[in-house]
Amino acid sequence: MEFAIETRDISHDFSRGSVKALSNVSLNVGKGSIFGLLGPNGAGKTTFVKILLSIIHQKTGQAKLFGLPTDQYTSREKAGYLPESNRFPGFLTGYNLLDYSARLSGITDSRRRRTQAEKVLKQVGMSDWGQTKIKKYSKGMAQRIGLAQALLHEPELIFLDEPTDGIDPVGRKEVRDLLINLKDEGKTIFLNSHLLSEVELICDEVAILHHGKLLKQGTVKELTTSEKRFKVYAYVPEDSSLRSEFKEETLSIVFADDSLDITVKDVESLNAVIDKLRSSAISINAIIPHTQTLEDSFIQTIQNDANGDFNTLLDEKEAGK
């Protein structure tokens, strides 16, 4: 698989090492996918994107865009970027900003700059506002023009840091549709967002970052599907001895009329339950892994990590560190 983004053991800190922003983050993003980086405020998401664009220099580790090290400015030729809380020059009109952006991206032909500007303004729903000065834009409009400049030179990789920030619900839907269209065109989109419902709707793959550590990475399905909790559609009679046996063999079990909601230690334990049901001639209609929302999965992951940190702190305290 070809990667648009490759990073290995990226670490960074602020305030002369007192604030750890990123800790050995390694992740790869395949070409043509929508990748979502999730994390609470201060998790290191923006720092990670800034390192990829050489806005921040990592302390250790390697980062590449399309195989080129990020410290080479040419690595950004195929990248577009919408910064979080953008602050474009207010004296420029939308068209001026796009023209400036196009020139910096290497579009030398003025006709192409004009055509591209018109195209992206239409894409982000700002066709009527191109001649208006940016200082007169609302927050949502500034965000849209930011998105337009990120798409202007038809980059293969687009970094979007909180792209729907300040945009109304209808606009958000439009942005989502636009991103899906861009993906269909083969573009790679790297999305930084704390709006989990949005990420769940459009991302192929997500990663969860907390306190600068990469806690999880996988497809949305992988992150929302539990490996330990299942719903087994089967009727176990109330007087069956299986009920007490299962209570001992599973981490938890809830009996309903036509199903069992079980949480097991591992897949072997699940198979043991199934074997017993079958040997007792109980018919199994379906086995469905428990699914949760991305939000639930995210919160659970963050809480587990936070508990881990807390437990480590306690251990250290007990050890007299």
Next chain:
Amino acid sequence: MIQKMLSVCYYTIRESMYRKTFVAFFILSTITLAFFLFVINFDVVDGVLAGFSLFGNTVKSGKTDLFEMIAQIETIVASTLIGGGIFLSIIATASIVPNMLQKGHIDWLISKPVPRSWLLLGRFLGAVSIVAVNMLYVILGTFLILSTKTGVWNFNFLFAGLIIIGLFAIIYAFMTIISVTIPNSAISIFAGYIIIFISPFLLERAKIYALASEKLLKYLLEFLYMITPRIAEISILIPKMIKGVPIDDFTPIWYSLLLGAFYFSSAVFIFQRKDF
């Protein structure tokens, strides 16, 4: 790459035009030129200044050396540009680099496939260009008006004008180091003024040292003299140059230009390593 740098330069000029300081500068310059064009009149007889008048009233009559008179006026213009012009230009351009470094703006610029050194160079040249255009307007305008009215074409005045623009560029290079380190317009203005104001004192450092007789002070003054442009010396050189007095030592100019290049290189060095 040069095209991208020129784009930064072009949009920096546009940003400067948007601010009213340069418009005010342009109006002041136009008033000065209008004064030379309409108010001051020279009575030249056989290549000699017989007198001149202001608002039609004779101010001076009797034979005067024409070149001396023109050189004197040009010296006043040049001195005003060194004092007032550079003073105003520092205020007008101080925010150019700090504005670029604002969060949300610098991220956007750096994300473009342009080396940081070219971004800073574009910004620097944009600021210097707008000041240069304004100063050249006054210098060329004064030169053309006075020369066509009197027939005295003192090209040294043009050369002096270029030196004044160069002087601003050197001061602005110093302001750029300060701005990339601490992105604050007020501090940048302060930095620009401080190297102007300490220059005459550093020129007289031997006298200051003689008064204090402190060895450490001597080293400090020598060090400051070494790391600051020779603004005071250049300010003395320029009137001499305009008046046609032979100048045997151009060291203050070359030294200051080299120092300016060092300032800008240092600013690039800091800018390239900085995280935003």
